Amino acid sequence: MGHAFFNNALIRKTMILKFLAATLLIALLSFACGLYFPWWVIAPVSFVVSLLIPQRPLQAFMAGFLALLLLWGGLALAIDLANGSILSAKVAAILPLGGSSYAIVIVTGLVGALVGGGSALTAAFLKKAN
């Protein structure tokens, strides 16, 4: 029992650490690569990190999703606050998102998150297929 419990706890702990590491790494590498490469660099970054830190598909997806949600959403939010929402309100009226700055911050985060999550998920499936 104790052994099994220890094992389970260890596995859970490892899982959480791997998840956190993957999330953090995807976010950091995406940011760094984003300085030099086109926007879609977040896809190969999420993919490669997911290969290097193997996780179950759901966890992999969540790591990529969360990493980009935080990175893109967070960057957008920070820029928007510094800008006093001058531009986001205008762009949100064009796109059209009813001129809502919040909506466009959320949409930005979600778009990044879907690409990041999908790429990480693909890598996790590839690992399993192998």
Next chain:
Amino acid sequence: MRIVPFLLSLLLTTGLIICLNTSWGGLKKTPLLGQFLSPQHGFWQNAEPLEKGFNESIALPGLQGKGVVYFDEYLIPHVEAASETDACYIQGYLHARFRLWQMEFQTFAAAGRLSEFLGPGENNSYVKYDRSMRRLGMVTAARAALAVMERDSVIKRDCDAYTAGVNTYIGQLNASTLPLEYKLLNYQPEPWSNLKTALFIKYMAYDLAGGDNDFEMTNAKSFFSKEDFAKLYPMIQDSVDPIIPKGTNFLPPSFMPKAPATVDSLYYNSNSTVTDEELKPEKSNGSNNWAVSGKKTLSGSPILCNDPHLSTNLPSIWYQMQIHTPGYNVYGVSFPGAPFVIIGFNDSCAWGITNSERDVRDYYAIKFKDDTRREYWFNGQWLTADQRVDTIRIRDAQPFYDTVATTVFGPVMYDPGFTGYSDIASNRSYAVRWKAADSSDELLTFHYLQSIHNYDDYKQAIGIFQTPGQNIIFADKAGQIAIWQQGQFPAKWKQQGLFVMPGEDSSYMWQHSISEEENPYMIDPDRGFVSSANQEPVDTTYPYYLGSDFPIYRGLIINRQLDAMNSITPADMMKLQTDNFDVFAQMARPVLLNHINEVGLSEEAKSYLNIFKSWNLRNDPGEEGPIIFYYWWNHLDHDILDDEFARTPLHMQHPQESTLLEALLKDTSWSFIDNIGTPAKETLRQVITAAFRETVEDMAKARQDGLLTWAVFKDTWARHLLRLPALSRTHLPIGGGAHCINAAKQFHGPSWRMIVQLTDKTEAYGIYPGGQSGNPGSPYYDTFVDRWASGAYLPLWVMDPGETMDKRVKWVMHFSTMPSSEKL
């Protein structure tokens, strides 16, 4: 099978990325959403922090000396440069830095290249636009101008420096720092060139001297009897107060243009009609300017004022700046797209411009031998027409190849292959003769104006200026004031070019230019002021034909007011420049009120009539009177003229508002009042009353729609060049209108208001409906718009070299050949 979820996930993810990296939609395309939304690449990068600073050090390779730019709190640059060339270099950089997209957009429009990045447009409208600009010869004209510009070593040197400045900035750009509109439309800027500067100059020439009504007038002449035509399109209005007062003596003409022998049979009495539809610049491109001498001012020094009326675009057509070099110290507004200050003042003089509105674009009917349009009949023989093929690239579509023939008159604008904006097929061909197609060097005028010291310098500077003809006004600290209608104008016989002219021989061609000294002018007049507001420059005793499409009312009220004013201060001038008094309404109201039949009017109608009667004749933002007047006059105009005009599908020129008013003032039984569609003979009393009843219905509807104040009804915008409401400032609370000195219309109005008092220390004020930054994500995008709308001004700070530590200096930008060694 683990491979299936992998493939599925791979497919979905790559599919998503491809979708996000694609531009969707039909005529209006979405941006690449992934790129556009990416906080590191897309529009977020254009969202400037409110606290962003502009303390920078910038390398301009080849800069002769060190340059410093001091930005004040409005982001207006005060440039300190070692030479004029350095100043142009820095100006090019600043224009690009803050206005690049607009600069390029305007030159793309000038060159007929809109379809290249906007696509064909609805109903091919962008392709038609591009074809119109190309056929008119905008590119050829710009190349011809460039050749002259580059022959002049000064202009060549300055333009090269300006171009280098623009390209330095373009060279610094990457996918992230690209201006917002490039990201929205998904394209990239091209390198700048002197040709683009020349194209911009020609764009202004098109905007200000590209108008004519030749087709509409030709149709009207063929449709109406001689008597009716004279009534509808008088040569001059009785009440006009010309720029040069009536009764001035003019020199006998140095050249007498001779009408062709066939003018009666082939021209005045010809019944030809035209179905083609022209691309025309905004008709109300006009302006006010005036200068009063010291004897009329409180300070004893002259005051010069100018407010050019152009489309109130965002980003604004103007960029405000001060340029200080060892040679001059100039302050004013510049055109992003060209070096120098265009309207402004230096330490000794001030100048301003308004449009002359002279007709310098005429059409000739060309007889081609056959559909290949390779040969045309001229002076009794078949001549070979030059032909060129224009390639119009269209986004996401095959290019369009336009074959354009050129004749001795000029390029063929319309032919069976191109009917302009008309959908009606036509088998006729018309060549265009346009003054702006002649090579000239207008930039040189502005180069000289920057450093003028007195009247003689001014006179010499403006002497170079050919097209678009302008009323260039002048005042200096020595106390002189002057105005010249400057330009190279064709000497025309009476009504030459009012209609399409026969193009089968040389007899209808422009024969000569009016010699420059015969242009209308006035220096230090006894009345103590000079002014212009696009009205006729002179009365009919002037020996040359001028055209007949001039607005008269702003000129009337300006002169009336200036006559009455004394001990004038800059504050008085602010009041005058933003005056909403409607002199047209003042003259028209008695006609309406003297003839309305009040019997049987409903209570509602009577209440509107009372509002109109007690209206103070001011088009102030909160007034209801101007709306009633607007509807009433429009209904009256249509009720009187539509029956005649509706008898033909031909496009005919609608008579000016002043024509109808002056006719009704003179003759209450003017023949057009009768509705020819009814057996009865209508009286003025009947039509005015009927028009008022229609007005009451409109007013009821306007009340329902909440449009019962003039500003809300008129709805003035500072509109983004792409016409996107989100990037525009909409519903501005501003009064005025077409006939007011404050000529603020819906998308058009005073694009720069400037007041300069030429006291020892210059006292100047200015405002324009925009902001120094062209970036919609900048807090400086619309800095001045609200002040402009409310009629407020900002003092124009002419920074002294000793004021570098002044608290008005917010940021400092250092320019040198090598910035790395530079310490900020």
